[in-house]
Amino acid sequence: MELRLADPTGLCFGVRRAIESLEAALEEHGTVYALGSPIHNPQEVARLVAMGLIVIDDPDDVPEGAVAFVRAHGVGPGVIEKLKDKAGVIVDGTCPFVQRAQERARDLEAEGYRVFLVGDKDHPEVQGITAHLGGKATVIGSADEIGDIDDGGLKAGVLSQTTQKAEVFSGVVADLALKVSELKVFNTICNATAERQNAVRRLARQVDGIIVIGGKNSANTRKLVEITRSQGAPTLWIEKSEELDWRWLEGKLQIGVAAGASTPDWLIKKLITTLAIPQVAKGEGN
Numbered sequence: 452m453e454l455r456l457a458d459p460t461g462l463c464f465g466v467r468r469a470i471e472s473l474e475a476a477l478e479e480h481g482t483v484y485a486l487g488s489p490i491h492n493p494q495e496v497a498r499l500v501a502m503g504l505i506v507i508d509d510p511d512d513v514p515e516g517a518v519a520f521v522r523a524h525g526v527g528p529g530v531i532e533k534l535k536d537k538a539g540v541i542v543d544g545t546c547p548f549v550q551r552a553q554e555r556a557r558d559l560e561a562e563g564y565r566v567f568l569v570g571d572k573d574h575p576e577v578q579g580i581t582a583h584l585g586g587k588a589t590v591i592g593s594a595d596e597i598g599d600i601d602d603g604g605l606k607a608g609v610l611s612q613t614t615q616k617a618e619v620f621s622g623v624v625a626d627l628a629l630k631v632s633e634l635k636v637f638n639t640i641c642n643a644t645a646e647r648q649n650a651v652r653r654l655a656r657q658v659d660g661i662i663v664i665g666g667k668n669s670a671n672t673r674k675l676v677e678i679t680r681s682q683g684a685p686t687l688w689i690e691k692s693e694e695l696d697w698r699w700l701e702g703k704l705q706i707g708v709a710a711g712a713s714t715p716d717w718l719i720k721k722l723i724t725t726l727a728i729p730q731v732a733k734g735e736g737n
């Protein structure tokens with residue numbers, strides 16, 4: 452049996468960077484208060500909690516002088532100010548690509564554009580970006596939500612949530628361009644998500660079955676599973692190697708492995724070791 456690993460797969464640059472800075476803070480300070488779960492993976496959160504991580508939902512819950520951590524999704528300036536009031540140290544794990552989207556949104560507002568943000572209004576990254584504009588951005592999920600724009604002379608600026616699909620963003624841009632007199636576009640999409648999805652799409656066509664490892668609470672892992680199943684590949688979704696179903700492997704000569712963008716390396720390595728297959732070949736066509 453041959454094992455093929457999707458490429459790329461696993462942690463994206465921003466989450467890896469944030470978790471490394473969190474680990475360094477835990478090693479230095481012992482206890483760190485993270486605003487929101489730092490990663491959508493129960494096993495990784497449990498490992499970090501064992502190191503001293505405490506997850507909180509409200510910046511007011513940071514004790515005086517403690518170490519606070521901001522996850523890769525970022526937050527608004529009001530939250531940073533609250534943290535500054537309480538925390539002795541702030542470790543900012545905001546992904547640089549998210550920071551760039553925050554800056555672009557502020558630039559558009561400063562230049563007098565009405566800001567449209569293409570994304571999910573309930574997502575923390577989107578809430579953080581709109582908070583940089585005092586909540587004034589218009590958040591839309593697709594071109595269908597643009598609606599009528601009364602002021603045909605409007606100057607509009609548009610940007611996107613980093614994980615937005617390119618086709619949804621371009622659809623909004625095309626429709627907005629016909630409704631306003633001036634449109635400024637910032638493409639703030641990060642390709643990490645699309646690259647991982649394309650990798651499993653290719654891999655699913657090359658193997659007899661594919662194991663997707665990642666948190667059951669991880670939306671990006673769920674999406675990978677949807678893609679592999681839509682390609683007709685028998686798919687096993689597990690959070691850790693202990694959940695392997697050996698009967699599922701029977702009769703399969705080529706097995707693919709893919710991991711969500713929030714699955715840490717150690718869980719992937721443990722799965723590969725458990726499968727005890729000597730050769731790991733990269734998926735073809737990358």
Ligand code: SF4
Binds near residue numbers: 464
């Ligand atoms: S998906 Fe992209 S923008 Fe989001 S955290 Fe990862 S690298 Fe940063």
